[in-house]
Amino acid sequence: MIDKITALAVPPGNSLTDAPGKWAWEQPPRFSNPDDAIDHTLEMIENGTVKDDMLKMMFAGITVEELVEQITFKGFMSGAISPDVAEVIKPALGVFLVNMAIEEGFEPQMFVENPKIEGAVTDEALFTIMKDRNPELFSGMIEELNRMEREQIDELVAESDAPVEMEQQPSFLNSGEEK
Secondary structure, eight states, X not given: OOOOOOTTSOOTXXXXXXXXTOSGGGSOOSOOSHXXXXXXXXXXXXXXXXXXXXXXXXXXXXXXXXXXXXXXXXXXXXXXXXXXXXXXXXXXXXXXXXXHHHHTTOOOOOSOSSOOXXXXXXXXXXXXXXXXXXXXXXXXXHXXXXXXHHHHHHHHHHHOOSOOOOOOOOOGGGSSOOO
C-alpha cells in the first residue's frame, strides 16, 4: 500500500537540499584500504560479544551471505568503509565466518533461499528461525529436550517412596452411585 502524501510529509528531493556531510557515509571513510577494513572488522568480531551472536545466528540457520551483507552495510552506514570497499571485503568476511562456524563444530548455510526475517534475535526468534532454516537440528533439539524431561520424571518417580496418589476430579463416572 502506498502512503498518501500529506501536508507534513517531506517532499521528494528534500535530501538534495540538506547541508552536505550531515551523515557518516557522506564523509570520507575511515578505511579506504580493504586490508585495513578487513583487519578492523575481524578484530571487532573476535574481541566482543559479536562472535557469540554470529555463531548463534549461523547455528540457527542464518546464512553467511546475510551476515556478510549486514556487516558490510553497517560498516558503510557508520562511515567506516565505502561501498566499493564493502564489496571487495565480502568474500574474505564470508570465509572468516565459515571458518569460525567450522571451528565450533557445525557447517553453516551459505546462501539465502527464501529471505523473510525481520526483528531482533530473541530466544523465541532464534528458535523460529531455526525451525524454518534448520528443521533437522530443531527437531533433534526438541527430541533431546523431551528425552531429558522423560528422564527427570522417571527419576522423580523412582525416588518417591510413597505410591503416587492421583486426586480425583468430580465426574459423572464417580458420582457416588454404585450399581
